[in-house]
Amino acid sequence: MYRAIDTFDLSKHIRKILKNSGFYQRLNLQGYTTTKLSEETELTIEEATQVLEAVCKPKKIPFQTGTKLLQNERTKIKRIFTLSSGLDEILNGGIALQQMTEISGTPGIGKTNLCIQLCLTVQLPDFLGGVGGKAIYVDTEGSFSKKRCNEISQGVIEKAKELFEKCKKENNSKHNVFSIQNKQKISDENNSIQDGVLDRIIPENTHVENQITKKITQKIREETEKDENNTKEIEMEIENKKENDDENEKEKENENEKKGGENFNILDLQNINNLDEREIFINNLDPESFSNNIYYYRILNIYEQLSLNNSLKKILTKDPQIKIIVIDYVSFFLRQSFGDTNWNKYPIVSTYAQNLLKMANTFNVAVVVVNHLTTTIKNDQSELIPSLGKSWSQYPSEKLLLFEQHDYFAINSKKNRIAYLSKSSIKKKSSCQFQVSLNGVD
Amino acid sequence: MEPLKSLNLAIDDSDLIHKLETINITTIHGIIKCDVPTLCNKLGVEEEKVSSFIEDILNTLRCYDIRGVDLIDHSTDLEKRQQPNLLSTKSSTLLPLSKKSCATVFATETPIDELLSGGVRTGEHTEFSGSSGLGKTQTCFCLVESLLRNDPKASVVWIDTTNSFSASRLKEIHESKCLKKNLKEKDLKCDIYDRIKVFKAFDVFEVYNILDRISDCLSSGLQKMNSQTTFGNGFEELQQQDILNLILQEPVENLHFQQKEKGSKNGLEEEIIKEKEDEKETKNGMEFEISKKEKEKGKVKVKEKEFQNDFENLISTKLIIIDSVSVLLSPLWGRSQRFHLIMDSFARSLKELAIKYQMAVLTTNSVVEERNGAIDQKNQPNKQSTFKKSNIIHLNPALGEFWATQPSVRIMFTTKLSLTKKTKIPYACLIKSPRCGQIKPVFFSITEKGVEEREELYNF
Numbered sequence: 001m002y003r004a005i006d007t008f009d010l011s012k013h014i015r016k017i018l019k020n021s022g023f024y025q026r027l028n029l030q031g032y033t034t035t036k037l038s039e040e041t042e043l044t045i046e047e048a049t050q051v052l053e054a055v056c057k058p059k060k061i062p063f064q065t066g067t068k069l070l071q072n073e074r075t076k077i078k079r080i081f082t083l084s085s086g087l088d089e090i091l092n093g094g095i096a097l098q099q100m101t102e103i104s105g106t107p108g109i110g111k112t113n114l115c116i117q118l119c120l121t122v123q124l125p126d127f128l129g130g131v132g133g134k135a136i137y138v139d140t141e142g143s144f145s146k147k148r149c150n151e152i153s154q155g156v157i158e159k160a161k162e163l164f165e166k167c168k169k170e171n172n173s174k175h176n177v178f179s180i181q182n183k184q185k186i187s188d189e190n191n192s193i194q195d196g197v198l199d200r201i202i203p204e205n206t207h208v209e210n211q212i213t214k215k216i217t218q219k220i221r222e223e224t225e226k227d228e229n230n231t232k233e234i235e236m237e238i239e240n241k242k243e244n245d246d247e248n249e250k251e252k253e254n255e256n257e258k259k260g261g262e263n264f265n266i267l268d269l270q271n272i273n274n275l276d277e278r279e280i281f282i283n284n285l286d287p288e289s290f291s292n293n294i295y296y297y298r299i300l301n302i303y304e305q306l307s308l309n310n311s312l313k314k315i316l317t318k319d320p321q322i323k324i325i326v327i328d329y330v331s332f333f334l335r336q337s338f339g340d341t342n343w344n345k346y347p348i349v350s351t352y353a354q355n356l357l358k359m360a361n362t363f364n365v366a367v368v369v370v371n372h373l374t375t376t377i378k379n380d381q382s383e384l385i386p387s388l389g390k391s392w393s394q395y396p397s398e399k400l401l402l403f404e405q406h407d408y409f410a411i412n413s414k415k416n417r418i419a420y421l422s423k424s425s426i427k428k429k430s431s432c433q434f435q436v437s438l439n440g441v442d
Numbered sequence: 443m444e445p446l447k448s449l450n451l452a453i454d455d456s457d458l459i460h461k462l463e464t465i466n467i468t469t470i471h472g473i474i475k476c477d478v479p480t481l482c483n484k485l486g487v488e489e490e491k492v493s494s495f496i497e498d499i500l501n502t503l504r505c506y507d508i509r510g511v512d513l514i515d516h517s518t519d520l521e522k523r524q525q526p527n528l529l530s531t532k533s534s535t536l537l538p539l540s541k542k543s544c545a546t547v548f549a550t551e552t553p554i555d556e557l558l559s560g561g562v563r564t565g566e567h568t569e570f571s572g573s574s575g576l577g578k579t580q581t582c583f584c585l586v587e588s589l590l591r592n593d594p595k596a597s598v599v600w601i602d603t604t605n606s607f608s609a610s611r612l613k614e615i616h617e618s619k620c621l622k623k624n625l626k627e628k629d630l631k632c633d634i635y636d637r638i639k640v641f642k643a644f645d646v647f648e649v650y651n652i653l654d655r656i657s658d659c660l661s662s663g664l665q666k667m668n669s670q671t672t673f674g675n676g677f678e679e680l681q682q683q684d685i686l687n688l689i690l691q692e693p694v695e696n697l698h699f700q701q702k703e704k705g706s707k708n709g710l711e712e713e714i715i716k717e718k719e720d721e722k723e724t725k726n727g728m729e730f731e732i733s734k735k736e737k738e739k740g741k742v743k744v745k746e747k748e749f750q751n752d753f754e755n756l757i758s759t760k761l762i763i764i765d766s767v768s769v770l771l772s773p774l775w776g777r778s779q780r781f782h783l784i785m786d787s788f789a790r791s792l793k794e795l796a797i798k799y800q801m802a803v804l805t806t807n808s809v810v811e812e813r814n815g816a817i818d819q820k821n822q823p824n825k826q827s828t829f830k831k832s833n834i835i836h837l838n839p840a841l842g843e844f845w846a847t848q849p850s851v852r853i854m855f856t857t858k859l860s861l862t863k864k865t866k867i868p869y870a871c872l873i874k875s876p877r878c879g880q881i882k883p884v885f886f887s888i889t890e891k892g893v894e895e896r897e898e899l900y901n902f
Contacts, residue, residue, distance in 0.1 A: 066635030
């Protein structure tokens with residue numbers, strides 16, 4: 001097939017050299033070896049190999065057939081539940097891995113609470129139907145509070161205990177304990193598939209290398225101090241800073257090794273099959289162990305946000321246990337015009353979103369994105385829609401809209417909180433009520 | 443002044459081209475202009491060979507004239523719609539391009555068929571545009587499901603750019619459709635899921651590679667059918683250096699070169715001698731690896747079979763869906779010149795696939811908001827009315843006017859407020875079509891069974 005040199009993923013410099021020496025399309029390069037190409041053009045041998053690899057080498061592109069995908073969707077637990085019955089129902093069992101989910105809503109409706117709760121429920125182990133992973137929390141607005149996190153984690157622990165009791169009652173006869181959700185899934189399938197499911201749900205031996213204690217409050221202090229000092233040359237220094245942070249982490253890891261299991265980590269106890277041990281595990285859950293598994297990033301400007309996005313790949317390869325990335329207000333910086341720069345906003349937003357999707361797919365991570373609401377006037381009527389416009393709205397595959405509605409039947413004109421699923425490729429659009437209490441989102 | 447190398451002739455004339463290069467004839471123009479007998483004397487080749495070579499070139503470059511009678515679109519005939527026309531690939535290569543363009547119609551079995559005047563056609567680029575959550579992807583699911591159910595041999599390539607493909611949703615639609623048509627459980631085929639290939643791509647260049655691979659497979663498939671030669675014939679374009687690289691780097695992975703490699707081993711060795719001495723060591727390594735491979739032949743055969751299965755599945759591709767195209771192209775927006783070039787060639791390669799291999803191409807596109815009030819503001823003296831007019835928002839498909847010329851059929855998904863002004867009703871309308879389609883918008887609703895006609899049409 002005809003293909004011009006410009007349509008290959010080569011740098012501007014290389015493309016210019018190639019065009020100057022008369023290579024305009026792929027067929028022109030036919031029959032060239034690396035040495036021959038570098039002799040005829042100004043390209044170095046390395047560049048020439050790069051060119052030939054990009055242009056002439058046939059690539060092996062992986063694809064999945066529908067049956068394989070169907071099996072994956074059945075057997076692997078692909079959703080992180082919210083532990084709020086209404087939300088779980090409209091979201092078809094929780095927030096999907098490998099996908100981007102958008103949560104948008106009016107201020108004070110409970111978006112941040114929901115996000116914190118998701119960071120905690122991610123860590124629940126396999127036998128409760130959870131994913132058993134870590135979380136990244138990217139905070140642009142500064143609304144994350146340690147205290148609230150502790151309160152919610154207590155709520156989560158209570159719910160986890162309830163869930164465990166339920167599981168125990170239902171599975172007295174069986175050796176393995178499954179969550180209710182899994183059981184429902186299994187009952188839908190044929191018996192032949194059931195065996196396969198059983199094999200898969202028994203958790204693999206996940207060896208947690210070390211306990212990484214990263215106390216969140218301490219982290220905030222460190223970051224803010226550093227940021228106050230260096231506000232100008234940010235982009236260069238962020239990476240340095242991250243390296244520093246990594247070093248800090250390592251030091252902390254070493255410290256923990258010396259302590260030798262004094263601290264209690266949830267993720268250590270993933271592979272318990274014994275009922276009694278599980279019960280002990282459930283009873284031993286405490287808020288501190290939950291917050292240890294949340295990586296917290298405080299973002300202060302657009303440069304930091306973009307550079308964090310670029311270094312996500314590094315972070316995720318380093319710790320494959322991360323299963324959720326929460327970005328509390330993506331739109332906080334992105335929706336402003338970048339005052340002092342001449343950047344075009346549109347390509348930046350779309351590359352940002354594309355990278356997030358790529359990470360979600362390659363590392364099997366759920367991406368949750370919180371968005372502002374803006375008003376538009378359409379046909380002389382005002383309307384609340386998520387910000388960042390239509391170009392952003394195509395990226396999230398599931399969208400959740402949180403808003404308040406007057407309850408006309410209540411006496412003291414109480415307001416109800418309502419969640420509405422406005423986009424999904426699986427479930428029908430539907431809404432439900434929810435509440436925000438001391439112990440999280442119900 | 444096209445170079446001779448750029449011709450993809452059916453007969454292998456690389457020796458002759460090589461000889462011609464020695465007397466500085468490299469272009470088509472050069473060989474047609476020169477005198478045949480003198481040229482034969484110079485080269486020492488038989489006259490027949492050269493003249494047949496020139497005839498071949500002229501045949502490939504010739505424009506065929508076709509009468510309008512041959513072009514009449516038979517696709518609206520009911521018979522053909524019920525029995526999808528399985529094009530025999532053998533005949534399609536022998537005929538000139540437009541003669542084989544008796545398009546088959548793939549019905550989506552949704553109300554949107556009315557706008558498409560039957561369904562999505564082969565050889566055409568169709569586009570669904572609309573804001574998110576209105577049912578573009580759902581309509582694509584319906585189309586895929588009905589195509590796979592009706593045509594037991596066809597397969598579909600789905601290029602997913604937003605991770606929104608869901609096989610369980612496809613299953614749901616399939617089962618409900620089968621129930622509706624009173625099909626027995628035997629007809630609930632599992633193999634429809636086998637025939638859909640889902641590629642995940644987050645980059646235009648990745649999609650280019652996917653399209654390249656599909657066209658490679660198809661072109662080699664056509665050659666295979668025509669000449670009954672061995673597998674792997676389609677990779678003739680490959681350079682020898684590449685084969686060397688492949689053998690050195692990925693000994694087991696790229697198996698289809700194994701057969702090729704045996705034939706060209708002598709050629710390879712010659713090349714290696716020409717190369718610098720340093721590479722002699724690697725050559726030894728290569729030979730070692732080859733012998734190693736022969737030991738692993740048993741394993742290799744299994745893998746080869748797998749690959750061949752994939753390959754054969756791609757041959758029968760009848761539909762390519764890219765969901766969504768604006769996600770791919772929008773990151774390049776800022777670099778305007780290159781952006782246009784890539785967008786142009788991307789659309790062209792899609793169209794080439796569609797016409798050359800008789801498949802349908804379907805893309806989805808998002809929308810952008812445009813305020814068209816700027817001109818009105820100057821003309822209107824009354825300030826209050828101008829304020830109103832400037833706030834009228836038009837929804838246009840994304841990627842601008844440039845992209846608008848590329849797809850031949852475009853359908854727009856939008857919403858409309860109901861009369862009670864409480865709910866939004868989705869509907870679709872036709873923007874562009876080469877046929878006289880239905881101009882009235884079509885109202886629909888999304889249910890478990892896919893996209894269906896709206897029942898409570900008169901209630902709002």
